[in-house]
Amino acid sequence: MKKKLILFSAITLLLQLSLFAQQYNEQFIDSLVQSVSQAQVAKGTKFLLTGYVTSTAEFTKTKSSLSAVGLTPILLWKPNDRILVETEFETGFTGNATNMELGYADVSFYVNKYLSIRAGKFLSPFGIFQDRLHPSWINKLPTFPLGTGEDQYGIGPISEVGINFKGGAQLGESKINYSFYASNNAQLITDPTNPIAEGTLSYGNMDVQSKKLTVGGRVGFLPFSNSTLELGVSYRNGYVGDTSAAYQNVNAKLYAFDLSYDNQLDFLKGDVDIKAQYNKSDVSNAWYIDPSNPTSGNLYTYNNSRSSYFLQAAYTPSMFPGKFLKKTQLIFRYAGFTPPTNAIGLTDMKQYTYGIDYWFNWRTALKFAYQSQKDNNVFFVQLAVGF
């Protein structure tokens, strides 16, 4: 395992260095990708090592830095027709720290045409961003939209630990899909030493104990038979307090609505890709320590209802002549966060991101983006390589 990781890091580092040295071309990348997969996958076994590498540089008026380097290996194994095992490790280097996290690790069992059951740690089907769009070779911009992470603006989990029932079916000329789960509970943060996090939910603590498991799910509907449009509704409901008398009945209801549209449109001579998601969280009444004066121990409460959203539109001039234009993509994303009214220390936030990508192949992109969020303007350059 270790050897494989080292080999991988070496190969991917090499790949990145050579890319930075501007020696890249499509065949070169293809041949490297192939040699990697051939070296890793003995022919005939249903085992695949895949994933992606990301390097990000950030520039502001006052500083420039290569701010993050990440390697995310994914292992897939299909031991028989009915079973799929998937695991993802997120390794990264930010600031002066190396971090490694288990993105997901789960087993799916295909029961019949319409149902598969998955258990373990899996990406949450709460909306679409984390489940479908977050890998750097898929995400068209170098940053996650405001409101989709697990920070003070984020609404909804990245992953769940639990059991998941899902499937898809045709419905006349439309399609419908579902994904329901029972999972570990989130935890309400009531610690006043981190005032911006107070009142938010944290996920993924395996020790968390509540009266009942959280339940949730998403239903997706693709009205047109060419699958260009998908509309989704997600819901997640569970206790979020600890078992102490003061918090045991505190509950959080989360909702999300998402839209995906992707099509080649003749009248625009190109491909249009639109993704949008709206998230809302309602946490029932709880008492918080006044963060403006944490030592006083004064308690206060507010209606802890918050929302976040993003809308992203991308255009690729795929029907224009010339190779260069066809591989170029323009992206705009608008994202926002609305805090609970009367919560101390939280303000409304908007984020605008403008990007231009150049795609060397289907999963290798050089991205340039300018992002403005309140008085913080950052220019990003990111190289994302799927392997």
Next chain:
Amino acid sequence: MKRNKIIVTLSILITIGVVVTSCVSAKINDKTGSQLWTENCRRCHNSPPSSAFTNVQWEVINTHMRERGLLTDVEYKKILDFMQQGD
């Protein structure tokens, strides 16, 4: 204000796109693997060419994508057949 205009324009664009595409109709079961591949494998990311992986790898990947995209059984089987014809 300008930004709001952009958003309104985009919404109009979506509506136009939706109206244009809604004229298309054919049941999924009547579609070929190639058609289903074209329509489905670009929804979340760029479509990979069939030469990118071996037949065995495609079986693993398409199962993974069936997971992610919650593809129907027919879509999964037809797309896999199509991808594996490549080699």
